[in-house]
Amino acid sequence: MPNQKLVSSGGIYKGKTSMWLYIFHRVTGVALFGYLLLHIISTALILLGPEVYEGAEAIYKNFYFRVAEIGLFGAVLAHAINGLRIITVDLWKKGSDYQKQLNLISLVIFIGVFVPSSYRMVVSYFDLCLEKSSPGTTVTDCIIRPIPDWK
Amino acid sequence: MKTQRTDWGRRQPPLAGSSFELYAWFFMRVSGLLLVLLAVGHMFIMHVFNDTLNLDYEFVAARWDTPYWRAFDWLLLALSLLHGTNGLRVVLHDNISDTTVRKLSLSALYVTSLGFFVLGTYVIVAFVSKV
Numbered sequence: 466m467p468n469q470k471l472v473s474s475g476g477i478y479k480g481k482t483s484m485w486l487y488i489f490h491r492v493t494g495v496a497l498f499g500y501l502l503l504h505i506i507s508t509a510l511i512l513l514g515p516e517v518y519e520g521a522e523a524i525y526k527n528f529y530f531r532v533a534e535i536g537l538f539g540a541v542l543a544h545a546i547n548g549l550r551i552i553t554v555d556l557w558k559k560g561s562d563y564q565k566q567l568n569l570i571s572l573v574i575f576i577g578v579f580v581p582s583s584y585r586m587v588v589s590y591f592d593l594c595l596e597k598s599s600p601g602t603t604v605t606d607c608i609i610r611p612i613p614d615w616k
Numbered sequence: 617m618k619t620q621r622t623d624w625g626r627r628q629p630p631l632a633g634s635s636f637e638l639y640a641w642f643f644m645r646v647s648g649l650l651l652v653l654l655a656v657g658h659m660f661i662m663h664v665f666n667d668t669l670n671l672d673y674e675f676v677a678a679r680w681d682t683p684y685w686r687a688f689d690w691l692l693l694a695l696s697l698l699h700g701t702n703g704l705r706v707v708l709h710d711n712i713s714d715t716t717v718r719k720l721s722l723s724a725l726y727v728t729s730l731g732f733f734v735l736g737t738y739v740i741v742a743f744v745s746k747v
Contacts, residue, residue: 491703491707494700494703494704494707495703495704495707497700498700498701498703498704501696501697501700501732502728502732505693505732505735505736505739506735508676508736508739509735509736509739511673511676511739511743512739512742512743514673514746515672515673515746515747518672518673518676519672519673522668522671522672525668526668526669534663534668537659538659538663538664541655541656541659542656542659545648545651545652545655545656548648548652549648549649549652552645552648552649555645556645582660582663582664585664586663586664586667589667589669590667590669593667593669593670594669597669613669616672
C-alpha cells in the first residue's frame with residue numbers, strides 16, 4: 466500500500482525532539498492567544514480614564530505577576546525562536562537533515578536571551594519596589610504583598 | 617488497490633480547487649517573521665528596557681502621542697490576532713472530529729477574534745489623553 470506508507474513514514478516532523486517541539490508550539494500558541502485577549506481587555510480600560518486603568522494595572526504590580534510575566538516573556542521568545550526553526554526546516558533544502566543541530570541552536574539562542582532578560586526583570590522588580598514603597602519596606606514585603614502601597 | 621486511511625479526522629491536503637490552505641501556510645511564515653520583530657520587540661520594550669511597575673496612564677498617553685507607536689501597536693494587534701486565529705483554526709480542525717462541534721467552535725473563534733480586533737482598533741484610534 467504505497468499511499469499508506471507515504472502517510473505513515475513521511476513527514477518532516479517525525480522524531481522525538483521535533484515532535485515534542487510541535488506540541489510545544491501548539492500549547493504556547495494557544496496560551497499566548499488566550500493572554501492576547503486578556504491583554505486587549507486590560508489595555509482597552511485606558512479609555513475609561515486614569516483611575517480605572519491604573520486600578521486595573523495595580524493588580525499586575527506584585528511578585529506573583531512578575532513571575533507570570535517572566536513566563537510570558539519565555540513563552541513569546543520560545544514560540545518565536547521555534548517558529549524561526551520551523552521556517553528554516555521548511556525553506557532550507559537541507560533543513561530536515563540538520564534537525565538535531567537546529568534544535569540545539571534554538572535552545573542555545575533561547576537560553577542566551579532568556580536568562581539575562583529574566584535576571585534583569587527580577588532585579589528591576591526589587592529595585593523599583595524598594596524605591597517606590599514607603600520607608601521600612603523589606604524584600605520579603607515586596608515578594609508577598611499582593612497590591613503595591615504606591616501609585 | 618483500495619487505499620486504507622489511517623488518519624481520520626486530520627486535515628487532508630486539498631486535491632484541487634481552493635488554494636486557501638497554501639496561502640494560510642504562507643501567511644503563518646510571513647506574519648511569524650514580522651511578529652518576531654513586533655511581539656518580541658514589544659516584550660523587550662515593555663519588560664526589559666522599561667519595567668511594567670512604571671506602567672501608568674501617562675506612559676501610554678506619551679507613547680500614543682506619536683502616530684508611529686499607534687501604527688506599531690495596531691500592526692501588532694492585527695497580525696497577532698490573525699496569526700493566532702489561524703493557528704487556533706488549525707488546532708481546532710485537527711482535534712475536534714465531531715462536525716457540529718467543530719463548526720460551532722470555529723464560528724465562536726471567528727466571532728471572538730473579530731470582536732477583539734474591532735475593540736483593539738477602536739482603542740488605538742479613539743484614545744485621547746485626559747492628562
